[in-house]
Amino acid sequence: MSLTKLIYTFVMLVLLYACAPSAGENFPPENGITITLPSDDPYSPKQVRLEVITENIIRVTSSPLDTRPVNSSLMIIDQLPSPPAWEKTETADSVGLQTAKVQAWISKSTGEVTFKDASGKLILQEAKAGKAFGPPADDLEDDAVFSIQQRFKSPENEAFYGLGQQQTGLFNYKGYHVDLTQYNSVVAVPFMVSSRNYGILWDNYSITKFGDDREPMPLSELRLFDANGKEGFLTATYANDPNRPNEGLKEQEGHIAYTFLDDLNKIPKDFDMANGTATWQGSLQARESGVHRFHMTYSGYVKVWADGQLLVDRWRESWNPGPLVFELPLDTEKATAFKIEWIPESTQSFLSVKFLPPDRYRTTETYAFRSEAGKMLDYYFVAGQDMDELISGYRQLTGKAQIMPKWAMGFWQSRERYKTQEELLSTVAEYRKRHIPLDNIVQDWSYWPEDAWGSHDFDPARFPDPVGMIDQVHDQYHAHIMISVWPKFYEGIEHYKQFDEKGWLYKQNILNRQRDWIGEGYISTFYDAFNPGARELFWKQINEKLYQKGIDAWWLDATEPDVLSNASIQHRKTLMNPTALGTATEYFNGYPLVNAKGIYHGQRATNPDDRVFILTRSAFPGIQRYGAATWSGDISARFDELEQQIPAGLNFSLSGLPYWTTDIGGFFVEDKYDRPDPKGEALEEWRELNTRWYQYGTFTPLYRSHGQYPYREVFNIAPEGHPAYRSIVFYNKLRYRLMPYIYSLTGKVHHDDYTIMRPLIMDFDHDPRVGQIKDQFMFGPSILVNPVYHYEATNRDIYFPKETGWYDLLTGEYQAGGVEKNIEAPYDKIPLFVKAGSIIPFGPKIEYTDEKPADEITLYVYAGQNGYFELYEDQGSNYEYEQGQFSIIPLTYDENTKTLTIGAQEGEFEGMLTSRTFHVIYVQKDRPTGYKPDATTEKAIHYTGQSMALKLDEE
Incomplete structure (x- = not known):
């Protein structure tokens, strides 16, 4: 070859390499069609593109920029299947592509996309002017980042499922506002499946709203009347004596917004939150008649009445508020009596109440995905004959779920927490002594020295021989051991220094001198899991300190990431900003995915013969390919909480993520159960709660007991002859008899994209x-x-x-x-x-x-x-x-x-x-x-x- 040809070849290779798509950008131009839409509006779509992924999966992208941005995907696998044959068709007003199973058409004038089956029957259609771009949240100074919305038309009888794990008790999300924000017990997975047999995978990492994407409004947007009938406000009473809830400080209030830590400054200073009761009384009148949907965040005890009817009667631990949704028909001509009673129980407890008025267009005729920030609009349309086919399409895009190790399908015992080596070993020994099946014992947090969170060291005073302990679990008791590993590091410890010298820590919490809740409080922060080098270092640390000792599996806690619990969303962003890939606003929801990725690849490289097993508190599309399962977070030990775990788990499964579990019995408990021990009626209620939860938990994908005191082992719940004990042990043994059936399902999850x-x-x-x-x-x-x-x-x-x-x-x-x-x-x-x-x-x-x-x-x-x-x-x-x-x-x-x-x-x-x-x-x-x-x-x-x-x- 001549020198000229060599130079020419070299230049062309350089150009090809420079223009090559990044990970997730595996779609050459010939795989689709693009139209341009001339507009002077900087926030109007300038181009819309359709790309063929498979016969039943079409990717849709759009941007307000003149050139298509490079958008590297974290959730989409690098090696997608080779695209099938397809045909381009053009009419006077639209251009389309067709595979053997679906058609997709773009309007030349508006850019709206319509999806049909192979015969031409309508499946889904974007709404008129459904694509919307705007300035990104938080006023990010980046001309290439936008807020993004896509609205779709929807028949009235359509139903929506999936979207991760919500804690509102809802199953069908049609007409509801769904907040996809990672939070302890709320898992944001932007994949939805429809009763019309299609799915939408929304490729965006920022906070996203689904369905009715309006932001809930403060109560003051309604007509409010106080306890005396005067219009303008509700009557708030802050009573320090709970026996006299109507006597105390009176306020006229139109907002109930004690949502985050900063909001607690609005609480009247003389109110004794730990012992008092707050009530809001009066009436509500609509500005538009119809069903209003109320969105609450609450902790402590809360009750809500409307016209004397009790609508809400709930409790959650003060430090972990949860969401709640209820409906109330309101009229423009008649006021509805309304009352809220709140018993905070703590100086850090939370309550907020907002609502959404009726809006047929946003709740019945259309739905939307709306995200705070992204470089372009990017979603995947998945068609199928049934929901199994939709989930298979999701996994073709985001990766196969691995087969979990067989032992992980057995019973796990856990508690918060085994405080000593002896406690852990004696628990396993007792199971073996009683011949109750067990496969996994879990060591929860704080096994390290008090001032060394992130060291991954065992406290030698309480765990004098961790290697011997692990060996005994393995060799004598034939069980496995999982351990809690947080992405959190105390300032100044050696592991902190290793990250800090590389610039791989989120430093704002350090600059704020924010202390946690351990002892007198320690200053800490989290590592930046979006950085590949940081992920490798995190694996190196836990490998040297834990995996090499024989640890079998990883419990990844606080992976939202929960740098500071109950901080406002805006403050949470500052605490993880910037990430290695961009601003926290852009990547807020993606942390659990990349955190699990580092451990999965690290362990597989270290020991390719050992199946990775991860339990993580949060999840995101694609996490199933990293050997990860999810549990439903720090939920309360109540029957109503058990009830709402059922639809939470079902929608999690419909999100394409096959492995899920709860804390059997619920994590945190009311005072009647743990101070000092439940007795009488409380004891029997505790036993029945655990019995019913164990019965349910036997038939969830993963079978695991965990929670705060009282201890969760069956022999600590009830004596051997008690019906609670007999029932729990019976269903435990039934689970093990069913192991050929259950393990066959795990194989089907991997090989056939099945859902358990x-x-x-x-x-x-x-x-x-x-x-x-x-x-x-x-x-x-x-x-x-x-x-x-x-x-x-x-x-x-x-x-x-x-x-x-x-x-x-x-x-x-x-x-x-x-x-x-x-x-x-x-x-x-x-x-x-x-x-x-x-x-x-x-x-x-x-x-x-x-x-x-x-x-x-x-x-x-x-x-x-x-x-x-x-x-x-x-x-x-x-x-x-x-x-x-x-x-x-x-x-x-x-x-x-x-x-x-x-x-x-x-x-x-x-x-x-x-x-x-x-x-x-x-x-x-x-x-x-x-x-x-x-x-x-x-x-x-x-x-x-x-x-x-x-x-x-x-x-």
């Missing part, structure tokens, strides 16, 4: 009744779970989805579908029903997941319709399944011939069983047979991997 905890809308979407059911769900394909969440309840209403039959798991009694019935639910029983056509494998009696291989499996086969199940197995703790090292045994039931076929085993892995025994129990409508742990049967099959068939209706 399944709202009924996923499997019965043709049944119009299921779209609003938020307190029942399927655990895998077969088991209908119906939690009990009211104190002293002994029955509950259950809807049985139509087009199938149902069998009571414990009795085998049959129930036809398509009806709602009141079903008995005694103290010790959660109603569980099995779908007709199910094949459920139950394994042998074990006390930890790898105690013995499932060489004997009992197959319960439920007649009524055809059935299919794949028994999945792999090594259980390594990543060889990624290279195809796993096996599947297909199980098929034919209703017409009453034949069970155990198909030929497919695949192999090291240590795989080459033979086993299948016992078969056939459950029929007229021959009910309930689950029994050690049921015997004459139908037994010795299986060596070849296909075998068994007629089930023969005696």
